[in-house]
Amino acid sequence: MISIREYELVDSLEQAHEILLKNRFNTIIGGGAFLRLGSKKINKAIDLSKLKLDYIEEDEHEIRIGAMVTLRQLETSSALLENFSGAVAESLKHIVGVQLRNIVTVGATVYSRYGFSDPITALLALETYVDLYKGGRMSLDEFLENGSPRDILTQIVIKKGVDKASFKMLRNSAGDYAILNVCAAAKDGSIRIAAGARPARAKIAKAASEFISASELSEENIDRAAQMAAEELDFGSNMRASADYRRQMCRVLVKRALMEV
Amino acid sequence: MDINVKINGKNMTFEIDADDYLSETLRKYGYMSIRKGCDTSSCGLCTVWLGGKPVLSCSTLSVRANGAEITTIEGVQKEAEEFASFLVAEGAEQCGFCSPGFIMTVLAMKRELSNPSEAEIKNYLNGNLCRCTGYMGQLRALKKYMGVE
Numbered sequence: 333m334i335s336i337r338e339y340e341l342v343d344s345l346e347q348a349h350e351i352l353l354k355n356r357f358n359t360i361i362g363g364g365a366f367l368r369l370g371s372k373k374i375n376k377a378i379d380l381s382k383l384k385l386d387y388i389e390e391d392e393h394e395i396r397i398g399a400m401v402t403l404r405q406l407e408t409s410s411a412l413l414e415n416f417s418g419a420v421a422e423s424l425k426h427i428v429g430v431q432l433r434n435i436v437t438v439g440a441t442v443y444s445r446y447g448f449s450d451p452i453t454a455l456l457a458l459e460t461y462v463d464l465y466k467g468g469r470m471s472l473d474e475f476l477e478n479g480s481p482r483d484i485l486t487q488i489v490i491k492k493g494v495d496k497a498s499f500k501m502l503r504n505s506a507g508d509y510a511i512l513n514v515c516a517a518a519k520d521g522s523i524r525i526a527a528g529a530r531p532a533r534a535k536i537a538k539a540a541s542e543f544i545s546a547s548e549l550s551e552e553n554i555d556r557a558a559q560m561a562a563e564e565l566d567f568g569s570n571m572r573a574s575a576d577y578r579r580q581m582c583r584v585l586v587k588r589a590l591m592e593v
Numbered sequence: 594m595d596i597n598v599k600i601n602g603k604n605m606t607f608e609i610d611a612d613d614y615l616s617e618t619l620r621k622y623g624y625m626s627i628r629k630g631c632d633t634s635s636c637g638l639c640t641v642w643l644g645g646k647p648v649l650s651c652s653t654l655s656v657r658a659n660g661a662e663i664t665t666i667e668g669v670q671k672e673a674e675e676f677a678s679f680l681v682a683e684g685a686e687q688c689g690f691c692s693p694g695f696i697m698t699v700l701a702m703k704r705e706l707s708n709p710s711e712a713e714i715k716n717y718l719n720g721n722l723c724r725c726t727g728y729m730g731q732l733r734a735l736k737k738y739m740g741v742e
Contacts, residue, residue: 336612339594339656365634365652368614377611381657404646429720431649431698432634507635507719 334367338376345465348378348484360484362440363402365432385439385486388412397488399439403451404430406438416458416490417592419497419515423454428507443485445476445533448509452476453528454499456536457515459491476533494519498592500585501529504572511573512581516589521545523593525557525586530567530578537561537586544590558587596659600624601668607655615641615650615658619665626666626693630722637721640694641665647701649720666693672700679738685730691723699735708741 342348352358357375361367367374385398390411397406406412407424427433427450441449442462452472460472465484472488494517501513510529517524522545528534540561547553562583567575596607600619609618616639619627630638632651639650642664643657666673673696680686695718702709702717709717714735723731736742 334612336610339611361654363652364654364657365649368652369633374612377654379656425716426719428634429637429649429698430701430717431637431640431647431720432652434643434646434648435652 334370334372334374336374336377339379340376341379341382343382345380345383345484345486348380348383349465351376351378352482352484360440360443362400362437362443363435365435366440366444366446380439380484393492395490395492397438397490399437399443399485399487401438402434403427403436403438403441404433406451407433415492416454416494416517417497419457419499419517420451420454420490422499423450423501423513423515426450426501426503426506426510438488439485442472442475442488445479447531447533448529449534450499450501450510450513450528453513453526453534454497454515455488455490456526456528456534457497457499457517457524458494459519461489461491463487463489473536476535496593498589500589502581502585509572512578512585514582514585514589516586516593518593523590525561525589527561527565527582527586530565530582531570531572532566532568535565537565539564540586549590549593554587554590557590558583561586594656596656598658598661598663600663601665609655611654611656613655615643615648615653615655615663618655618658619650619663624665624667628690628694630691630694635720635722636691636694637698638691638694640697640721642697642701645704647698664697666697669697669700676700676734676738679734680731683730683734683737685726685734687725691721695721695723695731699738703739709739710741711736714739714741 355375359374361377385400387398388409389396407421412420462475463486464480467480497517499515501510513529514527525537525541540557544557562579567578569575628638630636634652641650
């Protein structure tokens with residue numbers, strides 16, 4: 333059970349950051365849904381709702397997504413449906429139900445670097461950046477690796493130009509967390525393969541991505557890249573699946589995703 | 594702290610704590626159609642509309658409802674009764690515990706999607722669990738209610 337002592341609806345990012353630094357138990361809140369599942373003690377909950385961070389903007393080069401955009405807004409956004417072969421929207425529609433996706437925000441999901449996250453895997457395979465109030469712009473890859481403690485994620489930027497993308501996932505039952513998720517995206521002649529819910533946070537399969545980018549997209553090469561991805565990534569066991577099962581399924585999902593890009 | 598909401602068309606002030614979730618607050622003020630089910634964002638029993646959108650009230654901080662419009666099944670009674678008649682006709686209701694949340698999601702879907710496919714219907718209702726019916730009767734009722742094949 334979470335507990336929140338005080339609540340502050342802030343007027344600016346500056347104010348939010350000031351409050352955040354004042355006490356280590358002060359926390360920025362997104363939708364507040366995942367908070368409920370934990371046992372965090374929050375001194376002051378900092379709410380960004382008034383800062384107009386619920387936008388999705390598109391120009392010819394990129395799509396900019398404000399931190400307070402809900403997963404449902406993303407899922408139904410024409411910008412996301414019409415770009416990246418709909419892979420981002422596809423990664424969202426299996427998450428519990430519409431009611432939860434109307435609450436959960438993309439900023440909190442990405443900032444928390446949840447291992448089980450489906451959209452993080454899709455975003456990682458694309459060319460995605462995060463904009464942080466103090467840390468500035470950082471690639472999602474780097475952010476997932478290092479984080480940016482006591483900072484505020486303000487927006488996510490996805491670069492356009494992806495020729496094709498494909499998101500695949502496996503669940504024990506609809507609405508459950510994924511056992512494994514995979515996304516492959518082709519851009520400017522190279523392919524990036526990302527895998528998440530291993531159950532650790534999403535990672536790029538670098539060797540497999542480099543190999544398939546330099547090879548003809550034949551079934552034999554796809555098989556080899558899928559095998560490489562399964563071998564280079566690390567997998568863990570939890571109540572949903574064993575590490576070995578995840579490794580086997582990684583090969584299958586990567587192959588299926590590559591067949592579509 | 595106090596929040597001001599418009600619930601089912603009526604202006605109300607609720608006294609809440611910063612860590613109260615909306616399902617608890619609504620039940621405290623007598624809106625007992627809000628069922629307490631899983632309390633882990635999984636079952637959809639506590640669905641209400643916040644600003645016209647279906648949300649899980651068990652996972653929405655009450656403070657987030659400040660200044661917003663909340664609709665519970667009591668606020669859409671006529672529509673709910675109309676859909677319920679389809680459920681009854683298809684034998685799609687048994688214990689009825691999940692019905693308020695299920696009906697709120699169905700009515701939201703009717704507003705949001707026109708002529709949805711079966712896959713779209715199933716996806717929209719993915720967050721509503723029913724442990725009695727097996728869903729087939731509900732799906733038949735829904736298709737007839739929505740006027741889709």
